[in-house]
Amino acid sequence: GVKLERTYQLNFGGNTDFLNMLERDRLMSKKISKTRSVTSQLDYDIGKDNVHIGPSDYVPWLNDRKWAYIRLEGRSFGDVPLNVELKLEVVDSPNSAGIVIDAVRCCKLAMDRGIGGALEGPSSYFMKSPPVQYSDTEARRLVEEFIDGGKASENGRAGRTARSKPAAAASRR
Incomplete structure (x- = not known):
């Protein structure tokens, strides 16, 4: 590389x-x-x-x-x-409309599952300044796991391999 x-x-x-x-x-x-x-x-x-x-x-x-x-x-x-x-x-x-729609869908899944607070995987994938920053590859994996209802869906996060970078959320892509 x-x-x-x-x-x-x-x-x-x-x-x-x-x-x-x-x-x-x-x-x-x-x-x-x-x-x-x-x-x-x-x-x-x-x-x-x-x-x-x-x-x-x-x-x-x-x-x-x-x-x-x-x-x-x-x-x-x-x-x-x-x-x-x-x-x-x-x-x-309209450039970020697709990202916003997917972020809202993850929020709806969280509501339906009774999950509150920051959704670390989805936030890391969709936002510029999430509460915890994962690599793009790891964030995508966590989003897919969250959507599928796997381990990450328990509280919106999985694992602790992230590099923590606190900041306010804003549209990322």
Whole structure:
């Protein structure tokens, strides 16, 4: 695999979410949650100066479109540098609708089963800043186990192999 050394994600959009983030206080909390979401998937620290994730600017003519410019820099086999750049364009508002629907479905399952409190597996899979952060692979396994009514459905969690990262929940994907 590639050892990630630094990354950035610059987001531009034209909806009110981006307009509101022109207020720098709102921008900081979003920047923190996005950065935590990205760095939580690494099993090593690349240093805070090597990660820049955040809403970057409001461009009115983009309307409800969001453009994300992403760059990843790392080293591959033989210590060879490897860089990837990409641009993502989405219609922003409906972009997370599927995630929200699945999160609500898990909440309904929890209600039907008499489960209260944080659903750690589903929260880790669906949210940027869950109460406990699992790897994407482990979080998906826990969600599937929760849906199937297995061990994770007892209290919304299974095992304790997570890297704990407390923060407020926000839409992740």
